[in-house]
Amino acid sequence: MCGWPESRNEIVLRKPLSTIAFTITGTVACSILLSTPVLAQSSSGSSGSQTTPWAGGPSEGLVVNLIGDLLGPGISEHVGVMAGDLGIMASLGTGKEFAIIFGDSFRGARFGEGEWMSPVGVVAEFDTDGRIIIKRALNNDEVVQQLLDYEHNARGLTLLPSDVINIDGTLYMQGMWNEGVGNVLYTQIWRSPDQGVNWENVDITPNDYMGGMGNLITWDLSPDGYVYMMSSQFKRSHDVYLTRFRPEDIGTREAWEHYSLDRNGTGTWGTAYTPVLSQSVRAGEMSLRHIEGHWVLSMFNAETMAIEVRISREIARDWNEITPANVVVAGSHGWGGAQDENNFTQLYGGYIAPGSTLGNMDLVVSQWNTSNNSRYMSTQFNVQGLDKFFGITPEDAMRSRSLTETPQAPAVGNQDVIKVEVTQVDEQVAEQLAPEEMMESLTEITVIPLDDADPVFLEAADGPGRFAG
Numbered sequence: 001m002c003g004w005p006e007s008r009n010e011i012v013l014r015k016p017l018s019t020i021a022f023t024i025t026g027t028v029a030c031s032i033l034l035s036t037p038v039l040a041q042s043s044s045g046s047s048g049s050q051t052t053p054w055a056g057g058p059s060e061g062l063v064v065n066l067i068g069d070l071l072g073p074g075i076s077e078h079v080g081v082m083a084g085d086l087g088i089m090a091s092l093g094t095g096k097e098f099a100i101i102f103g104d105s106f107r108g109a110r111f112g113e114g115e116w117m118s119p120v121g122v123v124a125e126f127d128t129d130g131r132i133i134i135k136r137a138l139n140n141d142e143v144v145q146q147l148l149d150y151e152h153n154a155r156g157l158t159l160l161p162s163d164v165i166n167i168d169g170t171l172y173m174q175g176m177w178n179e180g181v182g183n184v185l186y187t188q189i190w191r192s193p194d195q196g197v198n199w200e201n202v203d204i205t206p207n208d209y210m211g212g213m214g215n216l217i218t219w220d221l222s223p224d225g226y227v228y229m230m231s232s233q234f235k236r237s238h239d240v241y242l243t244r245f246r247p248e249d250i251g252t253r254e255a256w257e258h259y260s261l262d263r264n265g266t267g268t269w270g271t272a273y274t275p276v277l278s279q280s281v282r283a284g285e286m287s288l289r290h291i292e293g294h295w296v297l298s299m300f301n302a303e304t305m306a307i308e309v310r311i312s313r314e315i316a317r318d319w320n321e322i323t324p325a326n327v328v329v330a331g332s333h334g335w336g337g338a339q340d341e342n343n344f345t346q347l348y349g350g351y352i353a354p355g356s357t358l359g360n361m362d363l364v365v366s367q368w369n370t371s372n373n374s375r376y377m378s379t380q381f382n383v384q385g386l387d388k389f390f391g392i393t394p395e396d397a398m399r400s401r402s403l404t405e406t407p408q409a410p411a412v413g414n415q416d417v418i419k420v421e422v423t424q425v426d427e428q429v430a431e432q433l434a435p436e437e438m439m440e441s442l443t444e445i446t447v448i449p450l451d452d453a454d455p456v457f458l459e460a461a462d463g464p465g466r467f468a469g
Contacts, residue, residue, distance in 0.1 A: 052280045055306035055326040057342045061389050064327055064341040067131050067380040070100070070124075070364065073109055076134050079122055080143025082109045086119075086285070087364035087378035090164040090171060091354040092195050096125045098354040099138055099196050100364075101147075101161045101173065102378065111368065111376035117146040119161045119175065121196050132353065132362070132380050138196040147173075147199055148190070156180040160234075162187075163218045163287070165227070167247050171196055174217050182235050184215045189251060203251035210258070210273060213241050218286040218297075221247065228295075228315050230276075232283035236302040239275035240283050242316065265318050277319040280304065285366075287351040292358050292397040296386075298327075298350045305330035307350035307365055309383070311358065311390045325390070327383045328365050335369055341381060346370065349378065358387040358397055 058064045069075060072082050084105030091098045101121045107114030121138030137144040152158055161175045171192040177185040184207045190199040207215060212233045219229040226244040242259040249255035258273035267276075277283070277297075284300035295315040301308045301324075308324035328350070331343025339345060349366035356362050361383045369375035387397060 052303045054332075055304045055308075055329040057329055057331075058327055059325040059389060061385050062325060062327060063384040065382045066340050066344075067362070067382050070132055070134065070378045070380060071102075071105075072377065076122075079134055079137050080107055081105050081117070081120055081122075082107065083111055083113065083376050084120065085366040085368060085376060085378055086161060086349055086351070087366065088161055088164050088287070088351050089124075089353050089364065090166045092123065092171075093166060093169055094195070096355070097123050097135070098125065099164060099171065100124050100132075100134070101138075101164050103160050104158055105144075106376075111373035116152055117144070118152075118158045119147050119173075120144040121147055123196075126353075126355065126362075130362070130382065132364075140197045147196070148175075153179075159188075162216055162285075165219055165221065167221060167227070167250075169193075169195075172202065172250060173199070174219075176215055176234055178234075184212075184234050187215055187217075203253070205253060209253065210241065210243075213238065213273070214243070216283070216286070218288040220288050220290050222290055222315070228288065228290075230286055230288050230297060232286070236284045236300075237282045239281060240277035240286070240297075240299075240319070241273050242276045243273070244269065259316055261318055265321075267316055267318075269316075276317070277310075279320040285349045285351070287363075289352045289356070291352075291356060291361075292392075294358060294392065294397075296352060296356075296358070296361075298352050298363060300348045300350050305347070307347065307363065309361075309386060311386060311392070325386055327363065327386075328381055335371070335375075339367070344379075353380075358390075358392055359394075360384050361386055 070087055071084050076082055081102070084102035086101065086103035088101045089098050090101075099121055100123075101119050104116065104118040105120045106112060106116060122134045122144060123136050123138055124132050124134045127133045139145045139147060148159060150157075150159065157177070157179050158181075159175045159177055160181070161173055164171055164173045172189060173192070174187060174189050176187050179185055186207050187205045187209070189202040189205075191202050192199045205214070209215070210231065214231045216234040217229050217231040219227050221227050225246065227247055227250065229243040229245075231241050231243060232238045243256050244259070245252075245256040257269040258271065259267050259269055259276060260272040261267040261274045261276055280301075280303050282302040284302050286297065286299040289296050293313065295312050297310045297319070299308055300306075304326070306326040307328040309327055310319060310322040310324050312319065312322055328341045328344050328347060330345060330347055331337065333343045333345075335345050337343045337345075344365060344367060346369060347365055347367050349364060351364045353362035353364065363381045363383060364378050365381055366378050367375055368377075387394075
């Protein structure tokens, strides 16, 4: 997916890949053609070249741990794939299981070894130690198969997923058709009503939609009924934009609303769009999720060579105002150093796992050693302390969670043992009871407590049979 430099000590940073040409001869050989290096970029925007320093390490106060690879020998042999990148996740709504969608993947243990597939999917869950464990193929076969029926070609044709969302039990996936990574031909949305076994087309969108800024996307469903989407170009050199739509309009782009940020920090929804995140940013892969009443944006920022996390209660705002938390960084030691959260060389991705909380979040980060293809993998990291970093108290998270969860039915006894007989009151009896009902509505009621406290006098203003207070 990317050809980033191995360490910050290189004099010039390379821009994203413009072409990856594949030649298939039993296995797949990869030839990476990098675009011409460029010089400085203003830190106030994402056009031009780069001056913002690379992130030095995870932000202070966070506890970040590398948990382990999702694929590889002894890990994913049972599903027939051992090398792959990305790792976009969505809940399946069946217990603790969730789907993971990988990008370019191979049956062999290294990039280019064995059958080339993209995208592929698996069903996974967390074990008792908090590690993501792959259980079976998403496509319901013994081993994973490419989720969409097409053939790669010598020009590098491949379908790269952007994000997956579960709406009322139906999975929706958006992907980018690339002929050479970064050369987006068009994008497409599919749906799967059977939890990822079969996929059908919903919508095909030209690559110039939103001037190209709608190609690489991430989305999630909000409690207000909208799907909110953040997007950018797939070149790791552009800003981030915000769009929303109703779930029933997911295939009707004409009904989508974009957010336009005004100079005073407010904004409006409509057909116009301006960036909501543009300062010191060159957007790569993104993962937007609504967690505990807050919007969490995890993204690979090619400007700082870090996986950054931003959290906000409101999504329609100026996201430049939010100081990001660096959770995994490229570091300065390259492939010669230990690979961990402080030095995860040639990293990208950064996808939020289902079940994550603000205080305890799991992310899947990709890594590719483009010099020899010896390392091509999606890896789980755990991040603790983002709630404290962003000043979110446990009370805030609990209150937000209670507002977004589906209300539970009150606990009741066994209604089967209760028999109620209803007798219709005739008009004559009703007239006789009318004065009594009037008196009850005006009667002062004394509530006698069970302890030594003084009695409480209440007016029965709510009508007969109802107690105020």
